[in-house]
Amino acid sequence: MITTVIPTLNEENFIAEAIRRVSFADEILVIDSFSSDKTVEVAGEMGARVIQREFDDFSSQKNFAIQQATHQWVLVIDADERVSEDLAAEILKSVKNPGDKVAFFLYRSFYFKGKRVHYGGWQTDKAIRLFKKDRGRYNGNLVHETIDTDGPVGILKNRLDHYSYRSREQYARKLEMYARLQAEELFRKNKKSTLLPLTVKPAFRFLVHYFVRMGILDGSAGFELARAHAIGVWKRYRYLGERHAKSEDTQVFIK
DSSP, X not given: OEEEEEEESSOTXXXXXXXXXXXXXXXXXXXXXXXXXXXXXXXXXXXXXEEEOOOSOHHHHHHHHHHHOOSSEEEEOOTTEEOOXXXXXXXXXXXXSOTTOSEEEEEEEEEETTEEEOOTTGGGOEEEEEEEGGGEEEEOSSSXXXXXXXXXXXXXXXXEEEEEESOHHHHXXXXXXXXXXXXXXXXXXXXXXXXXXXXHHHHHHHHIIIIITOGGGGTHHHHHHHHHHHHHHHHHHHHHHHHHHHHHHHHHHHO
């Protein structure tokens, strides 16, 4: 009845627990972007079906995996997300008696250094993660993928636990990857990197996370997360400027 899809890249330390938490699914499909660690080996030992595919963008990667699913319902999670027993029971109940719903939103609880973060925007973090295979498709470019569904969407009560932050270095690498992908996305849209976005947008992002979305109430965790995301925005526009400079150099060389 349910296929769980887990996209991976070098997740050997997290994939086993992610798979264990979705053992209620009829099929577990790991779509791997050619990890250089033991992710594929561990996933196989845990009983998952593993398919490797070169990464191009998040939407294409997930849509490919969805097409390989053998069951009517698809649950998409990341390797650093955990399905609780209560959420698992609610998922099973929802797919057995979905009514007119073709998909369901899942709220997420974000954990920072092992402790849950309650503010900074994380309190309203939700996404469609459970849907009928033939009624949902991811859209978007490199980073900001969304899922379009053909029919009514419900909301599950229990939350998906998200352990995205493992260390300062790991989280910085993650934001770095997103910054580069977002810069490429902006470049394709012919957006420019000027002094304004390099200065104003990072500051705005910090103020939104820390004050508007009440990250200040999470103490030092709220400050560190707001600062990290502000730096991520600054890097995005710095890489965008470098991308334009490289493109201009290439055009001069060709001429």
